[in-house]
Amino acid sequence: MLTSLRALGGRVHPYLEVGFVLAVVVGYVVPLLTDSLTGGQKSFVPITGTPEPDARLALLAGTAGDGLVLVACLVVALVHLRRWRDLVGPALLLLLAWAVQLATLAAGGGTLLKDMVLFAGIVVAVTLLRPGRAAVHALGWSTLALAVLSLLMGVLTPYAGTQVRPESVADEKFVSGFGILAGPYPSGNNLGLVLAVGLPAVLALPRPRVRWAGVVVVAVALFLTSSRTSWAAAVVAVGVWALLVLVRPGLRTRAAAAVLAAAGVVWVVLPLVTRSPTAFTNRGWYWVEGLAAWRERPWLGWGSDYYLRVAQSDGALGGFAFHAHNQVVQLLVTGGLVVALLVGSALVWAGVRAARLAPATPWAAAFLVALLVTASFEVPLGTVDRQMFYPFAALPLALVLALGRRGASADDARKGTGDAAASPARGRRVAGRRA
Secondary structure, three states: OHHHHHHHHHHOHHHHHHHHHHHHHHHHHHHHHHHHHHOOOEEOOOHHHOOOOOHHHHHHHHHHHHHHHHHHHHHHHHHOHHHHHHHOOHHHHHHHHHHHHHHHHHHOOOOOOHHHHHHHHHHHHHHHHOOOHHHHHHHHHHHHHHHHHHHHHHHHOHHHHEEEOOOOOHHHOOOOOOOEEOOOOOOHHHHHHHHHHHHHHHHOOOOHHHHHHHHHHHHHHHHHOOOHHHHHHHHHHHHHHHHHHHOOHHHHHHHHHHHHHHHHHHHHHHHHHOOOOOHHHHHHHHHHHHHHHHHHOOOOOOOOOHHHHHHOOOOOOOOOOOOOOOHHHHHHHHHHHHHHHHHHHHHHHHHHHHHHHOOOOOHHHHHHHHHHHHHOOOOOOOOOOOHHHHHHHHHHHHHHHHHOOOOHHHHHHHHOOOOOOOOHHHHHHHOOOOO
């Protein structure tokens, strides 16, 4: 049976890539959509005041979504089981971080949910897939579809598709007359983050007319989210894309490495040197308090449910402390130095591989830069938390790590699905034309 599955996998590999990406996107977005349509008007309220969706529909949608993602992961694992050695690499770092956070959560008496296994399944499946161009294009189409869905929700069902902010905080950011677009996500910042990190995949779509029309649609939706961090991430990502297209192929690896290193340094250093609680529209408050909490448990942190417990408390950050507003602080507080170093090492590895891919495709570097910029003020990555971002943050991160491995170029050339070139000459020809 396994032999038959492997033979089938070789024949339908491009479709398996696309099918897997779409299954993960649908599996996570549909439950969010169900919650939005049945949960009432979205607004800036404490976590304890969040509108409750229809319990039965939410349970049904969540179970179906988790099941779809799990089945997709199992199918890929069965088809490509013989590639298990691919997991001995950067994917193993992410899997170890996941295992440590699960163990820490269990040891602290936290609740282990069945959907927490899905992060590991996604990382394993993407790694075993040895994906190529088809997976990147599927991400691009998914991002575009999400932007269209969000705009339609904002127009047709504004109670579900937009977020209302109280007058007391309305002056903190620009809000258009349309309101704050949130789509199926709980807030405009959430949707903005997803669109910003997904924009490079839209730029990778192969047909120029579709590509640029898609960029316009995503840009409009992104603008309406009123998410300043996401605006900055999108602008920087487009700038990196343009830079890598315009410079000579021989300089692209060094250019990508320099940009990624700069973004990484800012991401790590910013919360560590910030002392004012009011800095960056009060994000400094979360950083100062979070780092103080981390110093009490420096090695393994407080567990992935720390901010949920804080948000439900009467403390200084209670009510609105959904997360740390910086990926480094989040990792340190919830997983300690152990998890922070594991995830950080995986991100450095991804940066090296993105730079290696730069002569053939700017997508990987542009995505990572967008991820790092958003991670400076938001929390796009999680191993047992932040599940809503898995399709557009965790999955493409695993994709970068799988695309950039040694020998990927030859594999992709044989499959005819990859961006990485079979030879340096081919890489120079395809670079800049498509992802």
